[in-house]
Amino acid sequence: MxxxxxxxxxxxxxxxxxxxxxxxxxxxxxxxxxxxxxxxTDTGMHALWHFYASALLEAGVSIKALSEYLGHHDPAFTLRTYTHLMPTSNDAVRHAIDALWT
Structure with a gap:
């Protein structure tokens, strides 16, 4: 098993x-x-690792939490590594602020 x-x-x-x-x-x-x-390389553990990180970011997991899940000691490293996977973050910020006024 x-x-x-x-x-x-x-x-x-x-x-x-x-x-x-x-x-x-x-x-x-x-x-x-x-x-x-x-x-x-496209089916290896490294690719799976990045898929995992991108799925969590897409689901709205914070960089700090993702950093802990990935075992990074510095959330800034996680942010530098995965910031390109957050293209909708500007929309999320706008929606969050808009929600305050509705």
């Missing part, structure tokens, strides 16, 4: 980040292979 393998091999602790090298070797690459998907 995959869940058991993950927790056993990776020592999964819900309060600690997983080691991406172990996840790559024991979970991610085997899952790609089983699905018939070639492993590459």
């Amino acid at each position: 995959l869940t058991g393998q993950v927790s056993t091999r990776l020592g999964a602790d819900p309060h600690k980040a997983l080691n991406r090298n172990h996840v790559n070797g024991y979970v991610w690459r085997p899952a790609l292979k089983a699905a018939g998907i070639d492993a590459g």
Whole structure:
């Protein structure tokens, strides 16, 4: 069972980040292979990491919270890295201010 393998091999602790090298070797690459998907830079863990971050930003998660979820020690680093994924932030600001006056 995959869940058991993950927790056993990776020592999964819900309060600690997983080691991406172990996840790559024991979970991610085997899952790609089983699905018939070639492993590459566009299907790797790094791409998944950015997808995760962009999905959270799109859902309105704050940079501070995202920074904590990603394990970054400095929210400014997270902001510099992912600010290009926030193109609707100007609209969100306008809507927030407009909502105060309606």
